[in-house]
Amino acid sequence: MILHLDMDAFFASVEQLDDPGLKGRPVIVGGDRRGVVSTASYEARRFGIHSAMPIATARRLCPRGVFLHGRHARYSELSRRIMAALADFSPAVEPASIDEAYLDASGLERLFGDSAELARAVKARVAEVTGGLTCSVGVAPVKFLAKICSEVNKPDGVFILAPEDADAFLAGLAVTRLPGVGKRMAASLAGLGITHVAQLRALSRDFMERRYGKWGLVLHDRAHGIDPRPVTPEHEVKSEGAERTFARDVRDRGLLARALFAHAERVGARMRRNGLAGRTVTLKIKFADFRQITRSRTLPGRTDATRTIFETARGLLEEEPLGQPVRLIGLSVSGFEAPAEQLLLPGAPAGPRRKGGLPAPEEESRRRRLDRALDALRERFGKDAVQRGGIHGADLSGETQATEAPPRRERD
Numbered sequence: 177m178i179l180h181l182d183m184d185a186f187f188a189s190v191e192q193l194d195d196p197g198l199k200g201r202p203v204i205v206g207g208d209r210r211g212v213v214s215t216a217s218y219e220a221r222r223f224g225i226h227s228a229m230p231i232a233t234a235r236r237l238c239p240r241g242v243f244l245h246g247r248h249a250r251y252s253e254l255s256r257r258i259m260a261a262l263a264d265f266s267p268a269v270e271p272a273s274i275d276e277a278y279l280d281a282s283g284l285e286r287l288f289g290d291s292a293e294l295a296r297a298v299k300a301r302v303a304e305v306t307g308g309l310t311c312s313v314g315v316a317p318v319k320f321l322a323k324i325c326s327e328v329n330k331p332d333g334v335f336i337l338a339p340e341d342a343d344a345f346l347a348g349l350a351v352t353r354l355p356g357v358g359k360r361m362a363a364s365l366a367g368l369g370i371t372h373v374a375q376l377r378a379l380s381r382d383f384m385e386r387r388y389g390k391w392g393l394v395l396h397d398r399a400h401g402i403d404p405r406p407v408t409p410e411h412e413v414k415s416e417g418a419e420r421t422f423a424r425d426v427r428d429r430g431l432l433a434r435a436l437f438a439h440a441e442r443v444g445a446r447m448r449r450n451g452l453a454g455r456t457v458t459l460k461i462k463f464a465d466f467r468q469i470t471r472s473r474t475l476p477g478r479t480d481a482t483r484t485i486f487e488t489a490r491g492l493l494e495e496e497p498l499g500q501p502v503r504l505i506g507l508s509v510s511g512f513e514a515p516a517e518q519l520l521l522p523g524a525p526a527g528p529r530r531k532g533g534l535p536a537p538e539e540e541s542r543r544r545r546l547d548r549a550l551d552a553l554r555e556r557f558g559k560d561a562v563q564r565g566g567i568h569g570a571d572l573s574g575e576t577q578a579t580e581a582p583p584r585r586e587r588d
Contacts, residue, residue, distance in 0.1 A: 180322035184331035186275035318403035419506025440486035455511035
């Protein structure tokens with residue numbers, strides 16, 4: 177049996193937890209007027225607001241709603257607590273996102289009782305470590321069914337699907353309830369007269385493969401309750417990234433560069449915290465007409481240095497003709513696998529700047545040391561306690577230094 181835990185309206189619930197004045201009010205967490213909804217509280221969902229809806233649409237549906245940008249550091253902190261709490265029950269815990277995870281419940285009966293008792297214990301533990309947040313739990317024989325079951329009695333619910341009941345439960349579902357069946361797939365199946373899983377089962381495996389390729393085979397298996405995926409405790413991280421949708425379309429390259437620098441700060445800090453370093457920096461731009469491009473550059477060695485990441489992304493931006501104003505800009509770093517690299521020996525002279533964007537090894541080493549010092553100070557005193565000196569906007573031409581911000585007065 178596999179348990180799937182899904183936090184209830186996670187971002188919005190955290191905001192209501194930290195600010196009791198928001199309880200009972202429609203809370204919408206997302207970007208600015210040009211962004212999309214990340215999470216809506218259940219009070220907001222009564223107005224028809226849902227994740228991925230444009231913020232502008234949400235404001236029209238619920239003009240009295242509380243719209244918040246979100247505090248991702250706080251959400252990540254609580255997510256880490258939740259995953260650690262799940263690890264108290266089983267070593268086989270697979271985070272699926274910041275607010276959901278799978279747990280292999282096989283063989284836990286002797287320790288925690290049956291599936292119902294385990295689900296109640298998990299919910300109580302999550303509430304304890306988060307200060308009162310609720311979650312919904314589904315338990316089923318395979319992963320995709322466990323995920324479906326966690327949605328049945330939301331919010332703050334439990335649904336357990338016994339193996340002997342799985343076939344009848346699955347046959348009665350609409351195909352849109354299967355994970356991975358979006359609007360396009362649902363429309364395609366509807367064109368074949370397929371709206372429910374029982375009808376989907378009538379299509380042969382060969383037909384599904386011819387029409388939909390590999391995904392057709394997966395869908396055929398799921399229609400028959402087959403999901404061989406185990407609960408995998410660790411996912412290999414492929415990339416780290418950040419992006420921003422502007423309130424108004426932007427032509428100013430200086431403003432775009434400053435946004436890239438903010439992204440580089442966030443991405444670099446996350447990489448260092450997770451022990452990652454990458455070789456490929458990718459710039460993402462979405463124009464006012466919604467046309468989107470990506471441009472990448474692969475460095476000769478791996479880096480996690482904020483300045484190196486930024487300089488590479490800025491170089492890509494400078495090479496790109498901006499025929500239209502920019503709606504969104506983002507950057508990501510990938511290529512975390514370790515290639516052969518030549519290390520700088522202590523006392524070795526600094527060489528020339530290496531081709532492809534990396535500075536000389538001595539300078540790169542200095543940048544990394546500076547980043548780690550800033551990370552430690554921000555971890556201790558808060559992210560706004562320390563700023564980089566010698567930087568005006570995104571101008572990094574001068575020496576980079578750490579400058580402590582004036583201390584903030586504590587209120588009595």
